[in-house]
Amino acid sequence: MEPAILDVVMPECPRCHQSVSTQAVTCPYCRTPLKAYGHPGIPLHRADKNEYLCATCVYDDDNTCTFPQRPYAKECTLYCDRNRPVETKPTYTRSFLLKSWLRRNSGWFLLAALILLSLLWAISQ
Numbered sequence: 001m002e003p004a005i006l007d008v009v010m011p012e013c014p015r016c017h018q019s020v021s022t023q024a025v026t027c028p029y030c031r032t033p034l035k036a037y038g039h040p041g042i043p044l045h046r047a048d049k050n051e052y053l054c055a056t057c058v059y060d061d062d063n064t065c066t067f068p069q070r071p072y073a074k075e076c077t078l079y080c081d082r083n084r085p086v087e088t089k090p091t092y093t094r095s096f097l098l099k100s101w102l103r104r105n106s107g108w109f110l111l112a113a114l115i116l117l118s119l120l121w122a123i124s125q
């Protein structure tokens with residue numbers, strides 16, 4: 001049986017099985033924590049009753065996990081299911097990075113141009 005994943009779809013509380021909001025930090029009915037550290041953006045993954053999350057986690061597979069609860073984690077914030085496709089990060093080209101760097105620093109370029117023009121004007125007087 002696959003472990004329950006509580007981050008994306010939260011149709012019901014895993015303990016009392018009442019319907020709860022996907023943003024709910026705790027179940028409004030039984031107060032079961034649904035998110036980690038009280039933050040709605042930190043998913044709390046939870047294994048089913050007789051399962052351990054590590055058994056299907058990619059960080060257990062590649063031996064990069066250093067959490068003390070490994071390999072018997074029943075709850076974990078970093079769990080990554082080996083059976084789910086890995087999200088690929090967007091790749092940025094060099095020209096895109098240069099353009100965004102120029103856009104971020106356009107104020108400094110304008111200031112430098114004004115100083116340079118002021119100096120040129122002062123020298124020519």
Ligand code: SF4
Nearest residue numbers: 053054057060065076
């Ligand atoms: S990240 Fe969590 S679920 Fe994955 S191996 Fe480490 S403790 Fe287990």
Ligand SMILES: [Zn+2]
Nearest residue numbers: 013016027030
């Ligand atoms: Zn509940």
